[in-house]
Amino acid sequence: MNIHDLAKHLNISIGTISRALNGKADVNAETRKRVIKAAQEFGYAPNQSGRSLRQGTTGLVGFMVLTNRDRETRGEAFFISVFGGMQSYLYSCGRDLVVHFGSKDEDALAHMRRIVERRIVDGLIISNTTRIDKRIDYLAKGKVPFIAFGRSENAVPHSWLDLDFEGTATKAIDHLVSLGHTHIAIASASDDVNYGHIWEEACQAAMAKNGLRLTEDLILREPLTEFGGYRVGERLLAMAQRPTAIALVDNTMAIGLYHKFQDVRLVPGKDIAVVGFDESPNGEFLRPSLTQFKISLHELGWWLGKHIVDLIEAKAAGTPVRHHRKIWPMDMVVAESSMKEHRGKA
Amino acid sequence: MNIHDLAKHLNISIGTISRALNGKADVNAETRKRVIKAAQEFGYAPNQSGRSLRQGTTGLVGFMVLTNRDRETRGEAFFISVFGGMQSYLYSCGRDLVVHFGSKDEDALAHMRRIVERRIVDGLIISNTTRIDKRIDYLAKGKVPFIAFGRSENAVPHSWLDLDFEGTATKAIDHLVSLGHTHIAIASASDDVNYGHIWEEACQAAMAKNGLRLTEDLILREPLTEFGGYRVGERLLAMAQRPTAIALVDNTMAIGLYHKFQDVRLVPGKDIAVVGFDESPNGEFLRPSLTQFKISLHELGWWLGKHIVDLIEAKAAGTPVRHHRKIWPMDMVVAESSMKEHRGKA
DNA sequence: CTTTGTTCCGTAAACGTTTACGATACTTGC
DNA sequence: GCAAGTATCGTAAACGTTTACGGAACAAAG
Secondary structure, X not given: OOHHHHHHHHOOOHHHHHHHHOOOOOXXXXXXXXXXXXXXXXXXXXXXXXXHHHHOOOOEEEEEEEEOOOOOOHHHOOHHHHXXXXXXXXXHOOOEEEEEEEEOOOOHHHHHHHHHHOOOOOEEEEEOOEOOOHHHHHHHHOOOOEEEEOOOOOOOOOEEEEEOHHHHHHHHHHHHHHOOOOOEEEEEEOOOEHHHHHHHHHHHHHHHHOOOOOOHHHEEEEOOOHHXXXXXXXXXXXXXXXXXXEEEOOOHHHXXXXXXXXXXXXXXXXXXXXXXXEOOOOHHHOOOOXXXXXXXXXXXXXXXXXXXXXXXXXXXXXXXXXXXXXXXXXXXXXXXXXXXXXOOOO | OOHHHHHHHHOOOHHHHHHHHOOOOOOOHHHHHHHHHHHHHHOOOOOHHHHHHHHOOOOEEEEEEEEOOOOOOHHHOOHHHXXXXXXXXXXXXXXXXXXXXXXXXXXXXXXXXXXXXXXXXXXXXXXXXXXXXXXXHHHHHOXXXXXXXXXXXXXXXXXXXXXXXXXXXXXXXXXXXXXXXXXXXXXXXXXOEHHHHHHHHHHHHHHHHOOOOOOHHHEEEEOOXXXXXXXXXXXXXXXXXXOOEEEXXXXXXXXXXXXXXXXXXXXXXXXXXXXXXXXXXXXXXXXXXOEEEEOOHHHHHHHHHHHHHHHHXXXXXXXXXXXXXXXXXXXXXXXXXXXXXXXXXX
């Protein structure tokens, strides 16, 4: 059943059918009703391929996630919430979400070339941005609407969204200092994702503001996994002068860290203060409960959906691009893992 | 840059270009080389919309996940691995994965109608199948290639993949019985997903095989979330005659259950035996470590990709459909939570 | 030289839409 | 009664491919 069949059945031209279904003005109310009724009856809806070809737009938005381990995506589980939020918005304007996973080095760019050159998507979200990300230059040059999830330092202006690493770093450090801590370590990413750098610099600044120094040996870089967190614990315990507090850049790490502490009967919040990062399903269930930063990944995904559609529509309308830049705010929720005052402060 | 531009530039007809790039036989080797080189040079690749229209196939495969809570997808985090595996296969044959989240009742069917009627995807994976799932009848009637992730009892023959609930139930119960347990509870799904029923029946059968009875009060149905697990713990502790062992149908529950136990200083594996379900990133990090069933969700996703493509290609070729049915095997990995022999058995 | 076969390529139709344009009929204003 | 305006609809082109078909060039066989 295509538009011609429906036209024949209704004794109406295909042009009118199309206009009726697309809500154009110049079609009689009565006719429109008939068309819509018949379409429903026969389960007719315009073929997306024909529509795409004619309109030069596919209705698809891509989301490209980079995975480090060989295409193993478990570590990227939190993206499911982002997908959910984004898809929720896209659905509301009749668009769809296509997801891509690329391994970090090899084929990520090739993969992107493919979907861009073949015009599979109207726009793209890329994540896990590196400090200088080749993908950004490529997309910008091709005038593809895109948003980078994660800042980077490419020269070309573009839209991006990032978490508030400065804010979280400041709040975390200030909080720990207010409890009396002066010897504070941080866990960062061993990956080349840009936010590792940002987080470290933000912590450094926050420490400086409090008259403290974050020396290189206090920055523990590990993979953002449970095992990475476990390693952080090991390294922490091996230090000659053990820090009294630690701030993490990732909550998955907290799980491993807790287990390492448990192995040596160290209690977070009592023997050592711990501040986690983004709200994760586990964070709130850890005992002692973990201080962390609230964030709605669903809303964040929704934001991405809304703004990539905005970019796509602006491009279609020929409007000059207005780039979106956003730091996503996160509220600290203090919990048992960092409540006790540290000796030396009233 | 489209095929006509490239043709003009090379002084070759568009037909030849197309044949050259699609690896058809009747094109001179020299010509083919020239075409490929030029395409690479200009960054030309055939426009997918044109291709889709002509071939009647979009190269897209849909994956529809149902969410119960209002579009909140966090609970479906494990799907990210399935997506990864599936996309990995699809990518290898030039296809893409589009994901859909539908809230359980309202718009799930409408959402599906949309992508089917508009011919957005060539095939579809549906998950969270209910005992009698309307979506299955709809897709079967429309002759859409699809695979249900989860068995159901619809009359119409179709392809499906499901976890080995019978095997896991048998292994879990046999294992607990071999440790000397006779008073065993199980945690099941309060949702109307079909595998809740299957799991319960399988456990019942396994108990019967061991001369035991799984009475209704021993089946604790709760949402498959951390909180659901916590509730299971509460209900377990409230029982007059407390079971000495419990088998779970979901690992997320284990987290909540552990925390409830921790609240009352009950140690899994010592005071009560616990058997988890699918391998999850947390399971292996719980202390005491949790007995669970190994599964590679990545491989499972790959399987889905491979077989949905098979169905799609069979349909395109006009071959009569060969439905795929598969029970995904899972190996039990015994850990601390169920190692100790129970009193009353040597 | 004719016939047959092979290799390679161009032509044109088709896929299912949307939309610019023009045509018709009817209304309105004078 | 005529001009101008409005409401509604049909026609046909265009989007970018793929592919069936036929034709040209050439080689091999007789």
